[in-house]
Amino acid sequence: MKKTLTLFFTLILSITLFAQEAETDQEVLEELEDIKETSESLEIIFPENSSLTIGTCPVLLNTDQVRQSSREQAGIFTTKLAGVFSTYELAILRKISEYNIIEQQMQIERNIMLNLDLMYENINNIFYIDGIERFSYFIGLYGDNEYEPLPTFTAYQDIPYEMNDSLSVYNNYIISSTVATSYRLDVALDEAFERALTEISKYLDLSVRTMTQDSDLLHQKATLLSTDIELHNIRFSKILISRIGKNKAFHFKVLLQLKKEL
Numbered sequence: 001m002k003k004t005l006t007l008f009f010t011l012i013l014s015i016t017l018f019a020q021e022a023e024t025d026q027e028v029l030e031e032l033e034d035i036k037e038t039s040e041s042l043e044i045i046f047p048e049n050s051s052l053t054i055g056t057c058p059v060l061l062n063t064d065q066v067r068q069s070s071r072e073q074a075g076i077f078t079t080k081l082a083g084v085f086s087t088y089e090l091a092i093l094r095k096i097s098e099y100n101i102i103e104q105q106m107q108i109e110r111n112i113m114l115n116l117d118l119m120y121e122n123i124n125n126i127f128y129i130d131g132i133e134r135f136s137y138f139i140g141l142y143g144d145n146e147y148e149p150l151p152t153f154t155a156y157q158d159i160p161y162e163m164n165d166s167l168s169v170y171n172n173y174i175i176s177s178t179v180a181t182s183y184r185l186d187v188a189l190d191e192a193f194e195r196a197l198t199e200i201s202k203y204l205d206l207s208v209r210t211m212t213q214d215s216d217l218l219h220q221k222a223t224l225l226s227t228d229i230e231l232h233n234i235r236f237s238k239i240l241i242s243r244i245g246k247n248k249a250f251h252f253k254v255l256l257q258l259k260k261e262l
Helices: 002-034 063-082 116-125 185-204
Strands: 038-045 053-058 083-097 101-113 127-134 137-143 152-156 166-169 173-182 207-214 218-232 234-246 249-261
Touching: 053 063, 053 185, 053 234, 063 083, 063 101, 063 116, 063 127, 063 137, 063 185, 063 234, 083 185, 101 116, 101 185, 166 185, 173 185, 185 218, 185 234, 185 249
Parallel strands: none
Antiparallel strands: 038 152, 038 234, 053 137, 083 101, 083 218, 127 137, 166 173, 173 249, 207 218, 234 249
16 A cells, blocks of 8 residues: 555656646747847948948957958959959749649859959958957958048947848949848858849840740740850948847848949
8 A cells, every 4th residue: 555655656747747848938939039139230331432342250269360351252242343244044944734834944144253353463462441349250341442431330239121122223323132031141242242243234234035835734935044254343332240049049131232323
């Protein structure tokens, strides 16, 4: 009888402890779900007709390495802004049958600098203008002229505005705006930059070719959008860097605007 009672009370105690642990785990999960995203942003607006460029690198103990890495990224940007061969192809195949619709896509985009030797010259010769540390990254400004006017920096405790990829056309110039995200700021900056170049090339030189094939059972349509063009004399207009965090993890969203005179 004593053994039966002991076993019974042990079982009750185990169930009670398990229930308490389950409640605790559920409370922790609810607390994690309640954690909202946090964000902080840095907006950089470049002066009119500025030749300034930007380079970034995570903050490291070796400051010389940080400066060199940011200088290399800035040198590549400077070279591509001066002259780049932009290629874009988007192939779309659409099949419509009695039973379903299938669409397949393949996209290629490349921006190849026209002068590789110029890239090495730019990396070695561009002037370091100014730099700040933000989001655990070094953000350096570089230019052809050491007396270049500085851009305007504005810090925000949130994301001040949202924007999708777009192209704005004015009388004498166009503004290409693109957005990219990554867990690394330098990668997001690279991706937004390349896409902004591609958007400019698509506006200036985009051809569309289509081919259709019909039968009693199947309708097929192939579409090819393509561009091949040299781009010159492009400038930075605006960069908005946002660091977005949740549950001790964060990623970067970069809005980048390039300006080209028409």
